[in-house]
Amino acid sequence: MTDSPPSSLPIIDISPWVNPSSHTSSSRLSTSRALDSACRTHGFFYLSNHGLEHLTPKILHLARQFLTESSVEEKEKLKLRSAGKGGGDGARGYQRIGENVTKGKSDYHEALDLYRPWPEPTEPPYEPIQGPNQWPSHPPGFRETYEDYIDKLQTLGRTLLRAMAIGLGEPESTFDTAVRDSFWVLRCIGYPPLTPSPSPSHLEEGVSCGEHTDYGCLTLLLTDDTRGALQVLHAPSGKWITADPIPGCFVVNIGDMFNVWTSGLYASTLHRVIHRGGNYRVSVPFFFEPGWEARVDVLPGCVGRKGKEGGVVYGEHLLGKVLGNFVLEDGGALSTPLCLTCYSPEVGTSYGILLSQARLNVLQASLDSFAIVLVVSFRGLDGGLGREYERENERAIEKCYRANSFSCINRTGGRIAIGLGWLTLGLSQSGTGYTEKAIAKDPRIAIAANPRNIDVCIALPYP
């Protein structure tokens, strides 16, 4: 294999799988092999002849109409709000430019996020992600057209996964159960050009969408014809490849769940958007994901590989990611759902911890792929004691940050435990054992658990 980046990503014709009756089984096998090769080397490919070409121009047009023709008031009615606040669920709805955050930095785009409807009826105040979708009333027909498109995308996603299962040497139905009730996400994204205003440094520093991997299974990305915006990292050379749109094709990439299924054989690839052109770019990614309750574990054929991912329950994985995605005017999706109560053996009492958003940004910016959310309120405490801890933590983190003494003692995917010198701070999904390992390493750690199945531990500095 060469280390120089390819000039473009492979184009894969999926028609043998979409229309099996007019193709041979050997053409289906070649498609599966091409998918396998693309997923091993790039994690990205173009998908052609998928059968939805007649719908995509309308989908893009409606997204553009919503984003560019709706008044500020109309968009505000659909606003994404923190879970538990004003009918919000911390995930669904419209986000203004800058409210979406990747690794602690604001993205220069606006978006409307839709999710699979929550399977049971829910009432406000909503748990995270469990509220209703915020469908726009303008343009007319938006909802019906999108619902039909989403249905068809799910069928295509299932077909593509069957083809990929064969490429992996697994039975065709391998992924069927995991995605039967796919907890899909669809975003309508609008990217104004990155321009030198409002601050002169923006041209150098701004990103339309910061580098990230996608969380789930498969992303089927539809974009307008803007070129030079979407970039995909070619890991061996460290160079970014531009993934320009090809008419009639989806850009497809694999998400983090494939890291788990294949134990790292199919790695989700970093990508980003930097749109410096003069136009307003529109994209509509569809994230075809496992079901909320689906357990994702390494496939039989990949057991024994030296991958680093343990199994996950998809809904928990998603929750951990989504809650860190927004900085909202109302206090942020960060603060409300993860209302942690921590316990300190030294103090012998429960206390809450608050890190300011600014401090989180510092933390996040200093650790690549720090998919974190730690944070919180002073539950059950009057301002006095709570504020004392807040100050204590801020001082501790500031000190560690200045001393540049972050050192990971354990990290995988979005789970992390970090040694900060004399302050130790960890976040992990419970049941993974990372917290326990962190504790074994540092007996000063106090453990906290919260109802969202995420635990956080913070060690107070010795007096």
Ligand SMILES: O=C(O)CCC(=O)C(=O)O
């Ligand atoms: O707009 C694009 O081209 C890509 C957006 C993206 O990567 C995402 O929303 O995950």
Ligand SMILES: [Fe+2]
């Ligand atoms: Fe993405």
